[in-house]
Amino acid sequence: MVAAHAGRPGEDVSAVSSEHRGIAGPLQVPSRMLMGPGPSNAHPRVLAAQTLPLLGHMHPSFFKIMDEIQGGLRYLFQTSSPYTLCISGTGHAGMEAVIANLLEPGDKILVGNNGIWGERVSDMAARFRAEVVQLRAPAGRTFSTAELKAALTQHRPAVLFLVQGESSTGAHQARARARGALGDGLGEACRAAGTLLVVDAVASLGGVPFLGDEWGVDAAYTGSQKCLSAPPGAAPLFLGERALAKLRGRASKPATYNLDLNLIGDYWGCTFFLMGPSKQFSNMTSGGRWAASLVYVGAIVATLVIAFTVKGIPGGVLVIVMIVLQFIAALWYCATYVPGGPELLAKCFGIKT
Amino acid sequence: MVAAHAGRPGEDVSAVSSEHRGIAGPLQVPSRMLMGPGPSNAHPRVLAAQTLPLLGHMHPSFFKIMDEIQGGLRYLFQTSSPYTLCISGTGHAGMEAVIANLLEPGDKILVGNNGIWGERVSDMAARFRAEVVQLRAPAGRTFSTAELKAALTQHRPAVLFLVQGESSTGAHQARARARGALGDGLGEACRAAGTLLVVDAVASLGGVPFLGDEWGVDAAYTGSQKCLSAPPGAAPLFLGERALAKLRGRASKPATYNLDLNLIGDYWGCTFFLMGPSKQFSNMTSGGRWAASLVYVGAIVATLVIAFTVKGIPGGVLVIVMIVLQFIAALWYCATYVPGGPELLAKCFGIKT
Known part of the structure; x- marks a missing residue:
């Protein structure tokens, strides 16, 4: 089946085929209560906000919205870090942004693996040519402060990776002393070992306590589609001072342009010295x-x-x-x-x- | 300023700081006619569709929508390739998906560079440790079939990269014989040279003719926010048979998990042998x-x-x-x-x- 000529006058272009055009019926989207290890239901106010018109990514009104989002994300992560923003992509993109930017080839990452997200990060970090060491716990269990500290001393990794809410089992690497290590001196131990503490908070942020600065977390990321009750497509993250120093001091560019956090931080105007000319100008005017x-x-x-x-x-x-x-x-x-x-x-x- | 205790009973969690909470006013989004090198205005039907509730990514109704999208994208790219889908992310993510998956370290890529997108791909390909050779044209110009064929013969690259619509200058690598090479025997020349023809159609697809299969394009990608009149966040792309063979035959995993096209194709059920169990089961039931x-x-x-x-x-x-x-x-x-x-x-x- 062949439809109209596709070109403009003078262009030598064949006709367009309608073979795959199809006749799509009305979009069928049933209402479902989403309680599984995927997206959660979006809040009606979020869905309503999505009918607002688009703005350009360099528009002053858009920068103002970005500033408000930054403030909100600092509250959410309980951090004062200037480097707080969100990137375009799913929670996986947030994970990859942090892993790709904070590890250089040959760096050692110690992965707390008690479910699929530890597996995932191990696979990912190996793709970026990091040396992966796994600390395993049975599915459903979390890691104690003592075993994490012992592993830090033994391996001296560049990065320690933990999942706060392991969605494959529901295990919560919580603050409660009997059950977890976050906030229980782990941040200090990481500092002492020269290790960056990276926390996956995709399934947990907004649902359970997370105190980024107080716990000494150096980098954390989440997704918009879980406890934040928005559709997937934005991955909030923050980098603390030590993570930012690592990012700036890299010997090599990360193996990603799309998720290069130097460039993204530049666009968001996260630091004065990294601030891009457009945002800087906009901030000024x-x-x-x-x-x-x-x-x-x-x-x-x-x-x-x-x-x-x-x-x-x-x-x-x-x-x-x-x-x-x-x-x-x-x-x-x-x-x-x-x-x-x-x-x-x-x-x-x-x-x- | 300090707000309520953040933990559950029995949890030893500090209070949450409201320092960065702020009081956001109503969201201010002015209406603008977007005609610049950024997003275009979204169609009101697209914005309205965004108020529909979310579904899980493994929900049968969701797979049905994905199938309809696949069909529509085949029409859009004018291809019959089973490997036609869209990924979560911007046009940059589409670019990075194609570059990261179709190049292995050491592969040679010949980049038609007549503006910022050729520059961008050169930077990106180098991050994936490809050997980058640039074919330059002044800003505003495009490449003739003859010079592209000569460069193919000279360099025998694994990939030839061209931008169809160079948004920094408006140059259109068109079919018209006097102005461009796409469709003018370039696909055959790439086949003869063992080269994959990759086309960036971010700013052009849906606005000017694009005949993927007829022109012998091996991979192309676009963004949702240009001629397709949707918000940014989805990057449609297709891989032809030769690109898919290259993807399957890789000696190393691509340096990305988030954009690994083997895994994404698996999820979309793009080929029988790569089809993931969930989609396969859903297709069956x-x-x-x-x-x-x-x-x-x-x-x-x-x-x-x-x-x-x-x-x-x-x-x-x-x-x-x-x-x-x-x-x-x-x-x-x-x-x-x-x-x-x-x-x-x-x-x-x-x-x-």
Whole structure:
């Protein structure tokens, strides 16, 4: 079966075949109560929000929404990390983003394997040429602080991976002392061993307590389609300071462009120094942030005024004046508008704001 | 600021901090006409469909929708390939899926680079340790058949990559003889050189003619958010027979689990032999497909009848009878219900259906 000519005038294009066109009936989507190890039901408000029109990914209104999402995710993960965002993809994409970016080829990862997600991460980490060491527990069991600490001492891995909610069995790597290790000194032990603590919270975040900073978690990710009651397609994650240092200090690019967390963090404007020009510009020009760009413009104007009023001033001096003024403007901008900026200034320059 | 205790009775969990909770105002989404190199406006019917409830990814009704999508995508790509599906993620995910799966470390890829997408693929392919050779054209220009054929002869790459619609400049690698090479004998030239022809159709598919099979395209991908007028988040793609052979014959697993096209094709039931047990079972039990499972059950019943009625029959013979009956059932199932099944039977066994 053949339909109309497909090209424009002057184009030499064959006709389009309707062989696979088919006649789709109305979309049949029954209502189901979803309680299994797949997506959960989405909240009606989430579904309703999906009828809103699309915006471009560089649109100031869109950046504002991203900022609100970032704040909400910091609350959700109970972290103050500037590097908190979500990526396009399922929970698997969140897992792969963390594994691909925090492991370099040859790095050792210690995987707490008590179900399919430990298996999955072991498979994945091997694809990124990491050395995988598994710590196994029977299905349905979790890991004690003692056995995890012993394994850290024995293996000194670059990364320790744990699943908070193992959806294949329902096992909850919980805070309760009798049953789990998260929050029970494990974060400190990981720091001492030079190990990044990575937690899969896909099936658990929003359903059970998760205290990212207090527990010393270095990276965690989740999916939108579980306790957050949204459709699949977004994977929230955060990287703590040590994970971010590892990401920045990589010797090689991660074996993914799509999930390169340096580039994604740049787009989200997660840190001042990584902030992409578009978001930076938008931050400067949208909402109440005109003030920041006025300070930048002020630095340029002040330099020009000096250039035209002070006679005989050498060009090199002018350039230095300009740099100093812009540096001051940057400090002020950082202190005022950058998430985590005041802490950064306190740490780097001892400036209390 | 500190909110309520986060744990369940008996759990030793700190209180949750409300520091980052914030008070989000109503979601502000202005209406914009999107004509730039980002997403396009979504069709109101698409937005309305997004209010439908979620289904599980193993639900028979969901498989039925996937089958309809597959059919629609075959029409869209103008291909009869059984391996036609979409993946969760943006157009970048589609690009990475094709590049990561069709290149093994050390493979040579010839990239037609006339804008940012050729640059992007070059960066990406290098991350997967491929050898990248660029064929450059000035921004706004496309490649002639003659220069592409010459480059194929010179480099004999494993993959030739072209962008159909280079969104950074608007250049259209079109069929028209004066302006482009797609359809102008390039597919045959790639076959002769042992090269897979991969086409990026993110910004073009649905907007300009694309004839996958007729042009001899071995793999192509697109995004949902351009000419298809849906939100971003799904990347349709297809692999032709030669690309599928390359995928199946890989010496190493691709450096991605999330986008491993063997596993994704398995889930989508793209080929009989790769078909996952869940989809296979669903195909057998949903809709009009009870017939297929009845034939399977019939094979078992027939064997049991023989076992209990024919005296003194050896166990080994029974097993062989069972295998033969199930093989016949499988052939019938393949001929009746598997996309591309009849062609497969004709090719492998010379059976015309």
